[in-house]
């Protein structure tokens with residue numbers, strides 16, 4: 001049946017639509033086109049589009065180039081680190097065939113790992129705080145992960161995961177790793193997190209922008225994206241300046257007091273001083289962004305640029321505008337659009 005429909009379609013294309021060309025025209029085009037088939041969704045990770053936010057910056061002296069990471073199969077940049085962590089662990093022999101993989105996640109790394117582990121045949125357990133949006137847990141389950149949800153601290157609020165909440169998730173993760181003799185895909189510690197962005201995200205931005213990047217800013221969770229992209233940018237051009245983005249009231253890396261740990265910007269801003277992947281020598285400065293700024297910019301991205309992203313993407317773009325309006329007039333900033341707005345449909349981001 002399908003075969004018959006295909007033949008009919010080809011017949012129509014050659015005889016009805018393209019009658020002015022010889023019949024062999026389409027056949028010749030198909031012969032010279034290189035096949036572009038991925039053996040699995042893992043190979044569809046990366047090479048995401050870079051878009052000029054020309055509408056949002058129309059009244060700003062400068063450009064913002066945004067890397068749309070929701071084009072990855074799991075709709076976030078974290079697919080990249082999932083692929084790298086599993087590949088590196090297989091190569092080093094740390095991950096044995098069929099061994100269980102476990103990781104603490106705010107949802108995005110877990111989704112990436114669920115995809116990669118599902119395809120490569122490792123059972124995967126995602127451990128997540130109940131404070132993260134429920135779409136993430138449902139998506140990981142749908143992708144075959146076992147999802148363990150951990151209660152928040154009594155004074156925490158759903159949608160606002162604090163460093164204290166994360167501590168509880170960490171304890172549960174360690175318990176499960178021990179119990180199942182599992183491989184811990186530790187995104188806070190493993191160099192693979194850094195390498196994913198150093199080897200891929202950063203070089204892709206350099207290539208797609210023609211090497212024209214002056215400043216980069218990134219909302220930090222593990223710091224892997226910031227560190228990897230920054231290393232690639234500075235290697236390409238040491239004068240590229242790189243800024244850590246933190247939530248207002250939880251800007252511990254900038255040396256400010258933590259007065260608002262339960263901010264709304266999911267995926268980072270955990271007010272953790274020790275981030276092993278982040279090298280302070282690479283940081284040229286810090287920008288803080290309030291919940292309101294992140295939310296308003298995420299909404300503006302959707303309305304004006306057709307870019308449907310989450311809180312942290314709004315934070316990155318808000319920070320980039322602040323940089324262009326202060327020390328970087330007339331220059332080009334690069335940002336990551338970390339994940340899809342679909343991951344926040346159950347929150348008030350889109351009210």
Ligand SMILES: Cc1ncc(COP(=O)(O)O)c(C=O)c1O
Nearest residue numbers: 108221222223224225267312338
């Ligand atoms: C939506 C979102 N934004 C930002 C980050 C922070 O990225 P990184 O861990 O590379 O610092 C994360 C990390 O999980 C995330 O899920």
